Amino acid sequence: GDSFDGITWQWGEGPVVNGALTTPRDITGYLATLKVREVLTGTVALHLDSDVQGGLTIVGAQGKVVLQATPTKMLAGSLAAGTDYVYDIQVKSPDASIITTLTKGKFRVDAQQADA
Numbered sequence: 001g002d003s004f005d006g007i008t009w010q011w012g013e014g015p016v017v018n019g020a021l022t023t024p025r026d027i028t029g030y031l032a033t034l035k036v037r038e039v040l041t042g043t044v045a046l047h048l049d050s051d052v053q054g055g056l057t058i059v060g061a062q063g064k065v066v067l068q069a070t071p072t073k074m075l076a077g078s079l080a081a082g083t084d085y086v087y088d089i090q091v092k093s094p095d096a097s098i099i100t101t102l103t104k105g106k107f108r109v110d111a112q113q114a115d116a
């Protein structure tokens with residue numbers, strides 16, 4: 001199965017030096033969520049977070065959100081072959097006064113391929 005283990009997003013200011021922002025935003029205590037929805041119906045097919053659902057980890061002082069979507073996590077969702085999806089990853093402050101989308105996009109699930 002597919003794995004998206006270790007993909008990292010960083011939130012902050014300033015230029016990128018050696019692959020990291022020079023002034024990361026401290027997101028300690030924030031909640032990160034990933035939601036994947038079917039394009040046609042809007043139905044949530046996969047939900048990961050940095051709390052109960054798991055699959056996302058926050059490295060607060062570095063302003064990083066790390067996706068750890070192992071094959072087991074991916075298969076836990078209801079992603080179907082031949083279906084188009086949209087996704088977003090958001091972070092929310094503890095008091096919900098700040099909600100920011102780190103990334104969003106679209107993808108299509110093709111027929112599952114056997115591992116080599």
